[in-house]
Amino acid sequence: MAFLDVIILLVKCLVLALATTTMFAYFTLFERVLLARFQHRVGPNRAGYIPLPGGRKLLGGFLQPAADAVKLFFKEDITPAMADKWVYLISPAFAVIPALIIWATIPLACWPSGGDGIVPQGGCAPAGGSNFLQLAEFNVGILYLLAITSIGVYGIAIAGWASNNKYSMLGGVRATAQVISYELALGLSVLGVVMQASSFSTADIVAGQWGWWYIVPQFLGFVIFLIASTAEVVRSPFDLVEAEQELVGGYNTEYGSMKFALFFMSEYIKLVAMNAIAVTLFLGGWHLPGLYTLSQAVTDNFGQFAGAAVLGLTSLGAFLLKVALLSFVSVWIRATVPRVRYDQLMHLGWKVLLPMALFNIALTAVLNVLIPDRYIGGVIAFVIGLAVVIGVAFYQGPRKPSSEVTLVNQSAHSVGVQAKT
Amino acid sequence: MLGELIKGLGTTLKYLFKKPVTVQYPEVKRPVRERFRGRHELKRFENGLERCIGCSLCAAACPADAILVVPGENDPNHPNSPGERYAATYEINMLRCIFCGYCEDACPTNAIVLEHQYELSFYDRKSSIYTKDMLLVAADKGHGEIPPVLEQMQRRPSPPAQIDL
Numbered sequence: 001m002a003f004l005d006v007i008i009l010l011v012k013c014l015v016l017a018l019a020t021t022t023m024f025a026y027f028t029l030f031e032r033v034l035l036a037r038f039q040h041r042v043g044p045n046r047a048g049y050i051p052l053p054g055g056r057k058l059l060g061g062f063l064q065p066a067a068d069a070v071k072l073f074f075k076e077d078i079t080p081a082m083a084d085k086w087v088y089l090i091s092p093a094f095a096v097i098p099a100l101i102i103w104a105t106i107p108l109a110c111w112p113s114g115g116d117g118i119v120p121q122g123g124c125a126p127a128g129g130s131n132f133l134q135l136a137e138f139n140v141g142i143l144y145l146l147a148i149t150s151i152g153v154y155g156i157a158i159a160g161w162a163s164n165n166k167y168s169m170l171g172g173v174r175a176t177a178q179v180i181s182y183e184l185a186l187g188l189s190v191l192g193v194v195m196q197a198s199s200f201s202t203a204d205i206v207a208g209q210w211g212w213w214y215i216v217p218q219f220l221g222f223v224i225f226l227i228a229s230t231a232e233v234v235r236s237p238f239d240l241v242e243a244e245q246e247l248v249g250g251y252n253t254e255y256g257s258m259k260f261a262l263f264f265m266s267e268y269i270k271l272v273a274m275n276a277i278a279v280t281l282f283l284g285g286w287h288l289p290g291l292y293t294l295s296q297a298v299t300d301n302f303g304q305f306a307g308a309a310v311l312g313l314t315s316l317g318a319f320l321l322k323v324a325l326l327s328f329v330s331v332w333i334r335a336t337v338p339r340v341r342y343d344q345l346m347h348l349g350w351k352v353l354l355p356m357a358l359f360n361i362a363l364t365a366v367l368n369v370l371i372p373d374r375y376i377g378g379v380i381a382f383v384i385g386l387a388v389v390i391g392v393a394f395y396q397g398p399r400k401p402s403s404e405v406t407l408v409n410q411s412a413h414s415v416g417v418q419a420k421t
Numbered sequence: 422m423l424g425e426l427i428k429g430l431g432t433t434l435k436y437l438f439k440k441p442v443t444v445q446y447p448e449v450k451r452p453v454r455e456r457f458r459g460r461h462e463l464k465r466f467e468n469g470l471e472r473c474i475g476c477s478l479c480a481a482a483c484p485a486d487a488i489l490v491v492p493g494e495n496d497p498n499h500p501n502s503p504g505e506r507y508a509a510t511y512e513i514n515m516l517r518c519i520f521c522g523y524c525e526d527a528c529p530t531n532a533i534v535l536e537h538q539y540e541l542s543f544y545d546r547k548s549s550i551y552t553k554d555m556l557l558v559a560a561d562k563g564h565g566e567i568p569p570v571l572e573q574m575q576r577r578p579s580p581p582a583q584i585d586l
Contacts, residue, residue: 038433042443336433337426393423 012135017100024268025065031331033061038335075257080164083254087162092255092262095155098148099269105141105202106276107134109286109319111312121292123207133312134203141202142194145277146187149232152270153179156234156241156251159263163254171250174342175234175241181349182238186228188357192221192364193281206285213284217367217378220360220385222282224353226329229274231349233267235330237337238345275326276319283322286315356392360385458520458535461513463556465563471501472532474571475508479524479533487517488524503571511553515541530571 029044036043048063079085110124111132124131131137138144153175160172194200196217197208208214215222231238242250252263279285291314299307340348363384371377444451453459464472475492493509501507524533543549 034437037437037441040436040439040442042441042445332430332433336429390423393426 009135016103016135020100020103020269020272021265023272024265025069027268027272027327028068028264029061029064030327031334032064034328034331035335038332069261072258072261077257077259080254082164084162084164087158088254089259091155091159091162092259092266093155094158095152095266096262096269098152098155099266099273102145102148102270102273103276104135105137105144106273106280107131107137107203107206107285108276109133109312109316110291111315112308120207121210123210124203131203132308133316137201137203140200142190142200142205145202146183146190149186149270149274149277150179150183152266155263155266159255160251163251165254167247167249168251168253171241171247171253174247175251178234178238178240178345178349179232181346182228182231182353185224185349185353185357186232188354188361189218189221189224189228190281192218192357192360195361195364195368202280202285206280206287209284209287211287211289212374212378213282213287215282217374217381218282218360218364218385219382220356220363220388222278223385223389224357224360225278225282227348228353229278230330230333231345233270233274235267235271236334237339239339240342240345243339271330272323272327275323275330278326279319279322283326286319288315288318291315291318352392356388359388453537453539457537457539458522458525460515460536460538460541461518461524461551461556462534462536462558463508463511463553464532464534465558465560466503466565466567467563468567469560469563470503470567471507471557472530473508473511473528474502474504474530474532475506476529478527478529482523482527483518484521484523485517485519487514487519488512489514503567508553511556513551513556514549515543515551516546516549531565 033043043061044064045060046064047061047067049057049060050062052058079088107124112124113132114130124134125137156175157172160168160170160175163169193205193214196214197205199205199208205214234241241247242252247253252260255263291311294314295307295311298310363381367377367381371380466472473490475490477490477492480486480488480490489510489512490508491510492506495501495505495507520535522535525531525535
């Protein structure tokens with residue numbers, strides 16, 4: 001029996017890894033098509049289509065990710081002569097492995113299996129059983145997520161150093177500085193959720209959002225999390241790491257072929273994983289009103305396994321729908337917001353988001369103690385959070401140039417000009 | 422700042438629901454202007470005779486030296502063109518041609534015309550040379566009557582003035 005469990009676990013790991021990589025491939029297509037439409041273009045529509053009667057074509061370009069993958073595989077694989085060879089070769093793996101293993105503790109859906117078969121209200125795992133669609137459930141899942149997301153930056157930093165190229169090096173250094181700065185705000189915004197749920201376990205956090213998603217009591221935390229996670233996965237508007245105008249391609253300048261593809265992959269899988277974490281923490285995970293009722297009805301009519309299966313598939317659908325929604329928002333923001341300057345990045349991270357996150361923690365603590373009723377307390381927290389977000393956005397807007405630019409001393413400048421003439 | 426952010430997001434969202442401006446090129450081709458200067462064509466008269474009389478003025482006018490004309494004497498029984506001579510060889514090197522249209526201006530019989538075809542690509546330099554068979558229009562695509570001055574076989578039209586056709 002134990003042997004069978006190990007086999008099932010391995011198969012689950014494999015399926016999850018393949019699913020995330022496939023999802024990465026299709027996220028690139030999703031992003032390219034959406035960006036194109038935002039920019040008044042059509043986007044990739046050539047590689048593969050489903051022919052319809054009347055000469056019409058459906059889903060034009062759905063094989064574009066496959067075409068890209070084949071192209072990248074057949075590109076020449078170059079190692080720069082002056083690169084630190086082994087480090088250079090190993091850093092793509094350093095980047096991509098954390099991105100893949102983030103997914104282990106995220107409850108993707110609710111498929112109760114084993115145990116006594118009675119699903120607790122809001123939760124998923126029956127007593128003695130487990131959630132089939134969560135690879136690993138343990139009581140410090142949140143810490144695991146935070147640790148793994150920040151380990152990912154090692155790959156970038158090492159890649160920048162090993163390439164022996166000044167642009168790569170600068171990109172790696174920027175990435176490290178940026179991720180460290182935003183790690184704090186990210187961790188603190190997650191801490192608010194942990195306090196709300198009184199648990200570090202992802203399954204408990206999802207169970208705690210039964211009928212009352214944490215985006216309401218933790219609205220401030222949600223906004224901070226969205227901004228900080230965008231910065232954490234070095235994505236536009238915080239993509240200084242690969243600012244083309246300044247750093248060619250950033251840390252992956254010297255990488256080509258499949259090694260580049262691995263970096264690309266890690267970036268996108270991390271982005272989707274961050275969206276999945278945001279859904280888990282703030283948007284109710286796999287919860288959707290009506291799922292339990294549906295599953296109960298199926299169980300009454302077709303038996304327990306059918307009920308569990310229906311609950312599993314519908315909740316997976318709900319989860320993926322929410323992730324797709326947040327992914328759309330990421331693409332939307334990328335299509336809209338220009339890249340920030342480095343000092344703006346640091347200002348936002350340390351002087352705006354970090355105090356806001358600390359305030360959020362204090363607010364959560366005080367409200368949880370003073371107002372035990374979670375609905376009233378939640379609404380008050382939501383109102384305060386909204387007010388804080390609007391207020392901070394209002395006062396911490398684009399700063400005036402005078403405080404920004406180092407002005408040349410007027411008199412010294414004119415003296416210099418006089419001396420020349 | 423929040424206001425600007427929302428305004429920007431609204432602008433991009435508005436464009437999401439608009440029809441893209443992209444023209445799907447190989448399937449959809451935008452029409453060119455009437456006076457567009459594309460690939461050359463050698464024209465014919467209404468009765469099927471070639472308009473080119475092999476005078477080489479186009480070659481002389483060409484700033485890129487892209488045109489080669491070798492004139493030949495017409496067989497009086499089976500003339501290729503009205504008048505004494507015709508172009509035995511007529512070649513245009515499309516890699517040299519700059520599509521300025523000076524050949525068109527120089528031609529006394531309006532034989533060479535830059536038409537609207539613009540898809541001129543080839544895999545090697547040899548195929549960049551367009552010969553007379555490629556440039557000449559079909560025998561039934563001619564237009565216009567032969568002007569009387571070209572019918573006077575004894576009198577060479579010299580100097581070859583622009584004949585208003």
